[in-house]
Amino acid sequence: MGGYFKEIFDGAHSLVAGMGVTLKYLFQPVVTEQYPHVAPTMPDRFRGHIELVANPETGGTLCIVCGMCQKACPSGCITVAGEKVEGVKGKVLTKYELDFTKCSLCGICVESCNPGAITFSKDYNLAGLRKEAFIYDLKKRLEERKR
Amino acid sequence: MIELASDKQKETFVLNMGPQHPATHGVLRVKLVMDGEYIVEAEPVLGYIHRMHEKMGENRNWAQFMPNTGRLDYLGALSYNHGYAAAVERAAGIEVPERAEYIRVLTVELNRISSHLLWMGAYLLDLGGFTPLLYAFDDREKILDMLERVTGSRLTYCYFRFGGLYNDVDEQFIGEVKAFVARMRSRLPMYHTLVTKNVILMERLKGIGIIDADMCRRYGVTGPVARGSGINFDVRKNEPYSVYPEFDFDVPVYSEGDSMARYMVRMDEIEQSLRIVEQAVNRLPEGPVMAEKVPKVLKPPKGDYYHAVEAARGSFGVRVVSDGTNTPYRLKLRSPTFSNLSLLAEVARGVTVADAVAFMGSLDLVIPEIDR
Amino acid sequence: MNPEIVRVLGYIVAIIAFVALNAAMLVWMERKVAGHIQRRIGPKEVGPFGLLQSFADGIKLMTKQLIVPEGADVPLFKVAPMLVMIPAVMCFVTIPFSEQLAARNINVGLLLIFAIASINVFALLLGGWASHNKYAVISAARAVSQNVAYEIPMLITAITVVMFTGTMNLNEIVMGQAGGFWHWNILPIAKNIGMVVLMPVSFLIFFICSMAETNRAPFDLGEAESELVAGFHTEYSGMGFGLFFLGEYANVFIGCSLAVILFLGGWQCPFGLFPGVHWFLLKVYFLIFVVMWARWTFPRTTFYGLLNLSWKILIPVSLFNLVLTGAFIKVF
Numbered sequence: 001m002g003g004y005f006k007e008i009f010d011g012a013h014s015l016v017a018g019m020g021v022t023l024k025y026l027f028q029p030v031v032t033e034q035y036p037h038v039a040p041t042m043p044d045r046f047r048g049h050i051e052l053v054a055n056p057e058t059g060g061t062l063c064i065v066c067g068m069c070q071k072a073c074p075s076g077c078i079t080v081a082g083e084k085v086e087g088v089k090g091k092v093l094t095k096y097e098l099d100f101t102k103c104s105l106c107g108i109c110v111e112s113c114n115p116g117a118i119t120f121s122k123d124y125n126l127a128g129l130r131k132e133a134f135i136y137d138l139k140k141r142l143e144e145r146k147r
Numbered sequence: 148m149i150e151l152a153s154d155k156q157k158e159t160f161v162l163n164m165g166p167q168h169p170a171t172h173g174v175l176r177v178k179l180v181m182d183g184e185y186i187v188e189a190e191p192v193l194g195y196i197h198r199m200h201e202k203m204g205e206n207r208n209w210a211q212f213m214p215n216t217g218r219l220d221y222l223g224a225l226s227y228n229h230g231y232a233a234a235v236e237r238a239a240g241i242e243v244p245e246r247a248e249y250i251r252v253l254t255v256e257l258n259r260i261s262s263h264l265l266w267m268g269a270y271l272l273d274l275g276g277f278t279p280l281l282y283a284f285d286d287r288e289k290i291l292d293m294l295e296r297v298t299g300s301r302l303t304y305c306y307f308r309f310g311g312l313y314n315d316v317d318e319q320f321i322g323e324v325k326a327f328v329a330r331m332r333s334r335l336p337m338y339h340t341l342v343t344k345n346v347i348l349m350e351r352l353k354g355i356g357i358i359d360a361d362m363c364r365r366y367g368v369t370g371p372v373a374r375g376s377g378i379n380f381d382v383r384k385n386e387p388y389s390v391y392p393e394f395d396f397d398v399p400v401y402s403e404g405d406s407m408a409r410y411m412v413r414m415d416e417i418e419q420s421l422r423i424v425e426q427a428v429n430r431l432p433e434g435p436v437m438a439e440k441v442p443k444v445l446k447p448p449k450g451d452y453y454h455a456v457e458a459a460r461g462s463f464g465v466r467v468v469s470d471g472t473n474t475p476y477r478l479k480l481r482s483p484t485f486s487n488l489s490l491l492a493e494v495a496r497g498v499t500v501a502d503a504v505a506f507m508g509s510l511d512l513v514i515p516e517i518d519r
Numbered sequence: 520m521n522p523e524i525v526r527v528l529g530y531i532v533a534i535i536a537f538v539a540l541n542a543a544m545l546v547w548m549e550r551k552v553a554g555h556i557q558r559r560i561g562p563k564e565v566g567p568f569g570l571l572q573s574f575a576d577g578i579k580l581m582t583k584q585l586i587v588p589e590g591a592d593v594p595l596f597k598v599a600p601m602l603v604m605i606p607a608v609m610c611f612v613t614i615p616f617s618e619q620l621a622a623r624n625i626n627v628g629l630l631l632i633f634a635i636a637s638i639n640v641f642a643l644l645l646g647g648w649a650s651h652n653k654y655a656v657i658s659a660a661r662a663v664s665q666n667v668a669y670e671i672p673m674l675i676t677a678i679t680v681v682m683f684t685g686t687m688n689l690n691e692i693v694m695g696q697a698g699g700f701w702h703w704n705i706l707p708i709a710k711n712i713g714m715v716v717l718m719p720v721s722f723l724i725f726f727i728c729s730m731a732e733t734n735r736a737p738f739d740l741g742e743a744e745s746e747l748v749a750g751f752h753t754e755y756s757g758m759g760f761g762l763f764f765l766g767e768y769a770n771v772f773i774g775c776s777l778a779v780i781l782f783l784g785g786w787q788c789p790f791g792l793f794p795g796v797h798w799f800l801l802k803v804y805f806l807i808f809v810v811m812w813a814r815w816t817f818p819r820t821t822f823y824g825l826l827n828l829s830w831k832i833l834i835p836v837s838l839f840n841l842v843l844t845g846a847f848i849k850v851f
Binding site for chain 3: 030
């Protein structure tokens with residue numbers, strides 16, 4: 001008989017304690033970010049899609065078209081092409097294409113680049129209407145950023 | 148177990164808990180043969196998210212497989228990174244520097260806490276309590292932000308490399324970890340008041356889905372499921388690896404074998420992981436984070452190597468068979484949830500559907516890990 | 520024009536408008552309360568503080584196609600949502616919002632409300648049965664047994680109040696609690712000292728039963744059994760679902776307003792100063808807030824736990840309460 005009442009009392013006590021917790025949180029400020037009105041800043045090491053780094057002196061790329069990133073990528077998203085130009089040592093980059101539909105942001109390409117020509121961008125607002133919108137021409141993007 | 152009426156003709160119907168379902172945490176299909184409210188037979192049908200990771204392992208070289216490990220169990224991705232990296236390091240005989248080992252343990256334990264927090268929130272969501280999910284996600288955001296600052300990713304990490312890490316941690320991370328440990332310790336009593344001691348929850352979990360130790364042995368069950376049935380097996384203590392022997396932590400074991408025991412095991416594991424994180428952060432040694440002589444093109448010697456780690460869901464094992472070239476000959480991933488789920492067919496007989504859902508939630512299923 | 524007809528028509532329009540507006544307000548309140556308990560803001564884009572969100576949702580529901588599943592019993596299928604709203608609106612006839620604001624002052628007002636509100640169960644059963652969906656039938660059957668089990672303690676505790684106040688006329692029950700909160704039926708310090716122990720127990724039982732009757736909070740197995748099936752209103756789309764939804768909020772309002780009238784003094788002020796409709800609405804919305812607060816805190820009970828709570832705990836306690844109430848009324 002005593003057990004019956006004790007059970008009811010303990011149960012009721014646990015319910016009231018739980019309601020006390022939610023009441024306490026009801027009056028505390030919200031912890032959500034109001035996204036479209038307040039844009040978050042990405043940390044330094046954030047992994048957006050890769051982008052070419054601008055050469056501080058010439059404004060071009062630092063890429064020597066060695067093809068290490070293309071070989072290292074597990075998903076085969078990178079296509080690099082270069083040509084030999086008169087009077088310049090080594091190859092000059094003509095095309096750097098990233099197929100972002102296959103990229104898994106693993107970072108092996110960035111790690112394998114010796115001159116440090118590619119790095120992660122901070123781009124997170126990615127939306128497009130067609131699949132082709134995500135085949136990035138990184139050289140063109142570099143030129144657009146310079147302007 | 149309820150005695151079903153066996154003398155009158157049973158009218159059973161087949162109910163499909165389909166691949167799209169709020170309570171199965173992934174694309175799992177369970178074919179239930181029901182008699183009114185009680186389940187007569189339960190048959191899980193797998194393969195809806197089979198992505199052939201093990202085959203991909205044979206077509207990529209050793210370092211290129213690392214991002215795949217993050218996609219297996221995306222909630223505890225760092226332990227899977229660790230398992231694969233440790234297996235290949237065992238094969239190739241690479242020594243990892245001490246600072247890298249400490250940071251590996253630190254981040255893996257933080258990942259374990261975030262996985263358990265999400266499990267608790269989703270479990271309560273299945274049972275009808277919507278609020279603890281958001282409180283758990285509030286804590287989990289702190290961990291995700293910390294790890295994002297260090298690794299660059301929030302969920303599918305690709306942070307470990309053979310011989311160490313991708314990059315080092317900085318002072319701000321250490322400060323944030325210490326603040327987080329204090330904050331989480333003050334939040335745990337709140338979870339116990341709101342959730343664990345709640346009489347409605349206790350009634351829903353106690354005595355549901357009882358698994359005894361013998362059943363665990365027959366199905367190869369590991370992890371919190373086995374520890375909730377009295378089996379004291381934790382890969383970190385029984386087959387120690389990395390720097391775990393240097394830490395002082397307990398392994399919670401409960402012997403009732405019901406859903407409440409599994410719940411308590413995971414809540415206690417959060418506390419123990421906090422202890423490990425605190426010790427790791429206080430004793431972090433200086434030094435390099437990458438081993439020195441790791442060849443760019445890795446070719447481990449011929450042989451068959453196995454390494455197991457304690458993931459959030461059980462013992463995750465990686466078996467690598469190397470034939471001396473730069474791609475694996477065979478890469479076998481032993482998934483803990485696969486063995487855990489095979490209990491469902493036996494345990495779900497004779498229970499109501501609501502209890503079966505409560506049981507599946509206590510197993511902590513992540514279907515992409517089963518299907519690989 | 521006969522002033523009586525004008526008065527009746529006026530009340531009809533006012534009550535229907537109030538029910539609709541109230542449902543819209545309660546949806547907004549529920550989402551805001553849920554949001555803040557979960558440390559987030561609820562709706563905020565549509566209108567200031569998201570106040571127009573429920574109207575936007577209502578317009579959306581009205582523009583959706585009403586689908587009748589194949590094999591369903593069409594007349595019953597279409598009647599069920601209406602059967603949910605009709606008792607809810609009819610119960611408003613006797614509820615006194617203030618001393619003058621009551622559509623009809625019926626002598627057996629309490630009995631009328633209980634009689635009409637039970638038709639609500641019938642609507643659930645029809646909705647589940649007519650859907651031609653195995654799972655809707657199962658959940659409708661569960662909802663029926665839940666409702667039956669929780670009617671009993673509710674009626675028994677209502678009887679204790681009737682015994683105490685001696686009348687079933689809702690207006691007179693409220694007027695008997697005039698003065699200050701020490702005259703209220705929940706803590707009748709000024710009237711009968713012995714009942715101070717028993718009346719709060721009655722209130723608690725009544726409140727829990729009204730939550731269970733309206734399929735709310737931890738007792739919502741009928742509708743939110745989304746573990747497997749989606750309840751008796753799975754096959755309803757558009758305004759059919761909308762009517763079930765509105766009917767639930769109207770029932771919540773009626774349950775809480777009954778609790779306020781019987782126990783918390785209706786439209787009386789706690790200090791006996793300015794009685795009026797504002798006190799009534801304040802108290803009712805406070806109780807509704809408590810109902811919502813309970814919903815967002817607790818997980819769902821199992822079906823057998825639900826029935827055990829009623830048959831093994833609430834009914835014995837309320838019967839005991841009834842006997843003691845009778846004894847105390849005689850003695851004190």
